[in-house]
Amino acid sequence: MRFYNSLLILKILFILLQCLQCPKYTDATCFAKEYKLLPDGFNVFIKNGSQPVFKQQSAKDENRCMHMCVKERLCHIWRFDDNHKCQIFHSMKDVITVEKSKSASMTTYYETVKDEKWHEIYYVKSKSGFVVYPSFMAIGTYESWGPANCTRVFCPDFFRSNLIDVWKKLPVTKVKFSLFKDNAEVIFLIFNGHGTTTQNWFSISRILQSSWKDVHKGAPSIDFGLDYNSARTFYITKHHRGCERESGWMMIAELKKGCSWENHSAYPHIIYSNKTTATIWQEGYATADALVIYMSF
Known part of the structure; x- marks a missing residue:
C-alpha cells in the first residue's frame, strides 16, 4: 500500500x-x-x-x-x-x-x-487537492487534476496507472474498491470485472462482496455510480430526503455544496458509513484517509 x-x-x-x-x-x-x-x-x-x-x-x-x-x-x-x-x-x-x-x-x-491477487491502479489521498472523477476518467491532464508534485519515481498523494486507459483490452476478472483509515482497510467493495470498462464497473449489479451487509447485487439503491454530479463522486445513497434525512453508504465530496456534511476545509473529502448498513449523513459518518482501486487479472 x-x-x-x-x-x-x-x-x-x-x-x-x-x-x-x-x-x-x-x-x-x-x-x-x-x-x-x-x-x-x-x-x-x-x-x-x-x-x-x-x-x-x-x-x-x-x-x-x-x-x-x-x-x-x-x-x-x-x-x-x-x-x-x-x-x-x-x-x-x-x-x-x-x-x-x-x-x-x-x-x-x-x-x-507476480504472486499478488490485486494490482493497484488508482490511489488518492483525502484532502490532497486532487479531483477524483476527472483524474480517474482521464478528463484533462495530470497538471489539471491537482498539485503536480510527483517526481519521476514517486507520488505522495496520488497515483493513476495508465492500465486504466487500456482497461477494455485487458482480461480483468475483478475490481476492488477500498477505503483506508489509519493505514488499515475499513471498507471494501469487490466487483465482477469481466467485460467491464472504466464507465460501467462501479455498478450494484456487479457486486460480488461488500463490507456493508445491505449493499449487494439486487439491493435497492437510488444512486450508485462514479459521477453523481460535479460535487459528489463514487456516490452510493439510499434515500434523498433533504440534507437532514439523506442516507447512504459513501461519497466523495469534491467541492462545497448545500449540505453541511458536504462542506469541508479541503477536498476531496471521503466520507462513509462505519456501520454495517447505511447511515443518515446528518447524524454521523466516518472519514477515510485514502481511496485505492485495484484490478485482478
Missing part, C-alpha cells in the same frame, strides 16, 4: 540488486513485476500532439525493452517496435491511445504483479 513507501523503495532496490546477478532479464526470480502481451494485435501509442516523458530508445530485443520499463517506478506499459526501438510510457503524464498495428512484430506489454 502507498502508506509504506519507504519499505516499497527498499524492496525495489533489493529486487534491482538481485537482477544484477541474473543471466536474463526474463528470469522470474529477478523482478516482482511481470508483463503480459496486450492481446489481439493492439498497441499503445502517444496521442498526436503530445510528447512522451521517456524518449524512444534502441533495444536489441523485448527483454531489453522490458528492463527499461522495470527501472522506472512509474512505467507500467512498454512497446517494442519492429525497428528495434523501445517506447516506455509514464503512467500518469503520458497521454496515450490504443490502436491496432499493421505490423505483426510490434508488441505492447502491460504490467502485472
